[in-house]
Amino acid sequence: MGKQKKEAVGTVGGRRIADIVMKCRNLWKIYGKIVAVKDVSLEIKEGDIKLIFGPSGSGKSTLARCLAMLTTPTKGDVFLREECLTKPGVALNKARARIGFVFQHIWLFHHLTGLGNVELGLRRVLKLPKKEARERAMQALREVKMEEWANKYPAQLSGGQQQRVGIARALAMSPEIILLDEPTSSLDPELTGEVIDTLRDLAKKGSTMLVISHEMPFAREVADEMMFLDEGTIVERGPPERFFTKPSSERARRFMARLIKRTRGK
Amino acid sequence: MIFKGFILTVQVTLFGVIIGLVLGILLAIGDLYGGKIPSTIIKFYVEFFRGSPLIVQLFIFYFSIPTMLNMLIDKFTVALIVFALNSAAYQKGYIKGAMESVYEDQMTASLSLGLSKAQAIRYVVLPQALRIVIPPWSNEFCSLTKSTSALLVIGVMDLTNVGKTIAAWTWRVLETYAFIALIYLLWISVVLKILDILYNKVKIPGIEITA
Numbered sequence: 001m002g003k004q005k006k007e008a009v010g011t012v013g014g015r016r017i018a019d020i021v022m023k024c025r026n027l028w029k030i031y032g033k034i035v036a037v038k039d040v041s042l043e044i045k046e047g048d049i050k051l052i053f054g055p056s057g058s059g060k061s062t063l064a065r066c067l068a069m070l071t072t073p074t075k076g077d078v079f080l081r082e083e084c085l086t087k088p089g090v091a092l093n094k095a096r097a098r099i100g101f102v103f104q105h106i107w108l109f110h111h112l113t114g115l116g117n118v119e120l121g122l123r124r125v126l127k128l129p130k131k132e133a134r135e136r137a138m139q140a141l142r143e144v145k146m147e148e149w150a151n152k153y154p155a156q157l158s159g160g161q162q163q164r165v166g167i168a169r170a171l172a173m174s175p176e177i178i179l180l181d182e183p184t185s186s187l188d189p190e191l192t193g194e195v196i197d198t199l200r201d202l203a204k205k206g207s208t209m210l211v212i213s214h215e216m217p218f219a220r221e222v223a224d225e226m227m228f229l230d231e232g233t234i235v236e237r238g239p240p241e242r243f244f245t246k247p248s249s250e251r252a253r254r255f256m257a258r259l260i261k262r263t264r265g266k
Numbered sequence: 267m268i269f270k271g272f273i274l275t276v277q278v279t280l281f282g283v284i285i286g287l288v289l290g291i292l293l294a295i296g297d298l299y300g301g302k303i304p305s306t307i308i309k310f311y312v313e314f315f316r317g318s319p320l321i322v323q324l325f326i327f328y329f330s331i332p333t334m335l336n337m338l339i340d341k342f343t344v345a346l347i348v349f350a351l352n353s354a355a356y357q358k359g360y361i362k363g364a365m366e367s368v369y370e371d372q373m374t375a376s377l378s379l380g381l382s383k384a385q386a387i388r389y390v391v392l393p394q395a396l397r398i399v400i401p402p403w404s405n406e407f408c409s410l411t412k413s414t415s416a417l418l419v420i421g422v423m424d425l426t427n428v429g430k431t432i433a434a435w436t437w438r439v440l441e442t443y444a445f446i447a448l449i450y451l452l453w454i455s456v457v458l459k460i461l462d463i464l465y466n467k468v469k470i471p472g473i474e475i476t477a
Contacts, residue, residue: 070374097380107375111394111470121379124389153471173379 019045020081021177021208022067022099027076029062029232036062037073038232044177044210049203051219051240052212054229055255060212061104063229064181067210068101080176097125100170100178105186106162108154114141114165115150118172126173140172141165144198160191164198177208184215216263220244228252271428272449274342275414278424281346282410286353287403293358294365295387308358315355320416323348328420341422345414353410360402364395400465404458411454425449 023043029036036059044050052060066073069085069092078085085095108117118137122128128136141147144164154162163183170178183199184192196218202209203222213219219226220240227237228249236243236252244260247253293312296304315323328344339347368391376386415426423431429446433439 068378070378093377093380093382095380096378099378101378103371103375103378105371107371109372109375109390109394111390111397120376120389121381124385125380156471169379 020079021046021048022078022080022210024067024073024078025076027063027066027078028074029059029066029071030074035232037066039076040229040232040234041076042227042234042237044208046208047206048208049222049224050210051223051226052210052229053214053219053226053255053259054235058229059232060229061181062232064101064179064210064212068099068179069096070101093125097121097173098176100173100175102163102166102170102178102180102183104182106154106159106166108162108165108169110154113151113153114146114157114161114168117154117165118169121169121173137168137172140168143171143201144168158191159187160194163187163191163195167195167198167202171202177210178202180209180211180213182212182214184213214259216244216259228255230255267428267432268425268446268449271423271425272453274423275411275425276453278345278349278414278417278422279407279411282349282353283357283407285346285350286357286406286410289350289354290357290361291392293354294362297358297362298365299383299387312355312358315352316359320348320352320413321419323352324416324420341417341420344420345417345422345424349410349414352413353406356406357403360399360406361395363402364399365391367398368394394470397465397468397470400461400468404461407457407461408454411450411457 020043023041025041027037027040038059040063042050052063054060062071065071067078069078073086076086080095080098083090083095085092108114109120112120115134115137118140119133122133122136123130126133138147138150141150144167146161146164146168149157149161149165152161154165157165163186167180167183180199184195187195192215196215199209199211199218200222211219211223223240225237226240226243227234228243228247228251229235230251236247236249242248243252243256247256293308297308300308324344327348328339328341331344332339372390372394373383373386376390377383381389414424417424418427418430421427425446429442433442436442
């Protein structure tokens with residue numbers, strides 16, 4: 001029955017819905033009186049790189065967390081492929097295993113080595129045998145150029161190295177989409193560079209990503225679409241070029257001007 | 267005779283501390299993640315064992331429970347049960363504190379990988395919490411060892427009770443109790459040293475944890 005259903009929704013109007021990896025519809029997240037995410041809809045297709053930026057407190061992180069179902073949206077729906085994650089009774093653990101998440105403050109498991117961090121999900125979620133998990137974890141660490149430090153504990157690594165392990169931890173699970181919540185904002189400029197290089201590699205490999213970042217040169221280079229978020233809502237969206245040349249909203253224009261000035265200042 | 271008493275004290279302490287640890291972990295998890303009703307029940311349990319004297323607890327279990335259940339429980343079993351339940355109440359506090367000090371982010375990161383909450387507790391939160399809990403846990407061990415001397419109220423021949431008997435026979439009160447005290451002291455020092463070594467061994471490299 002399940003298979004039949006899948007085929008039935010596989011194509012709509014000649015377009016394959018399966019091409020959309022993740023989408024949300026009219027998503028709201030309200031904490032008490034504070035509206036963190038306000039009526040956001042977006043879709044991310046296979047191989048897409050979407051970039052979200054906006055002032056602090058604009059709800060970027062909350063939005064990413066809602067998409068990964070790490071917090072439950074107040075209203076609206078989140079879909080991973082055809083599956084609606086906001087319906088009651090969905091196996092969220094299974095869905096989360098298919099969504100990679102990289103945190104702003106990295107959040108590695110302190111008691112495990114870099115390798116242990118990457119292995120944990122492979123062993124306990126994907127239930128891979130020890131040897132296979134190890135190989136796959138090492139492969140992921142190699143991709144972020146961290147294999148030499150595989151046996152170091154998080155506290156023995158620099159911030160940039162930690163974040164690369166964080167990326168490897170998400171990557172190793174072969175997620176269908178990776179959400180990155182300001183992966184470089186807790187790092188100094190030098191370390192930011194190494195993480196951005198890693199992300200650039202990922203982008204080249206065609207990974208589907210939603211990145212929250214203010215690294216504008218990176219955005220311009222890899223993003224298919226940029227979204228400017230302010231006060232919980234997407235104020236403007238479009239190709240990077242438009243944001244860099246003539247954003248249509250005044251709010252985005254002012255924000256871009258400040259960002260570009262800051263980048264040049266560096 | 268002294269050796270027998272010492273072994274009994276060690277048995278009760280180790281049983282209490284180990285079963286208490288297992289129960290304490292379960293109580294801490296139940297209190298943190300179990301919801302309102304389990305958490306209230308656990309609170310009552312903990313308050314009873316922390317809020318009433320150990321001797322009273324021993325009496326209750328020794329005199330009332332057998333009458334109530336209409337079966338005979340020997341003193342030694344009563345001692346084991348009371349010490350395990352009592353220690354669980356204290357250890358729950360330490361473990362809960364340690365689990366809370368493992369920040370929410372470790373749980374969020376675990377969930378993001380697709381681990382279930384139970385798996386996150388098992389593989390991420392507890393391994394970190396148990397490392398942190400060792401220093402306060404060694405206090406619990408000390409106090410539990412010394413509390414075994416309360417067993418003489420129900421007539422169990424623990425180390426102190428043996429000492430009391432010897433003192434009564436020989437009239438060498440000071441020497442006897444000094445010797446008994448020395449045995450406690452040595453035993454506790456040895457275990458504390460072991461715990462200290464263990465603590466340093468499992469310490470997460472690069473992090474100085476202060477509990």
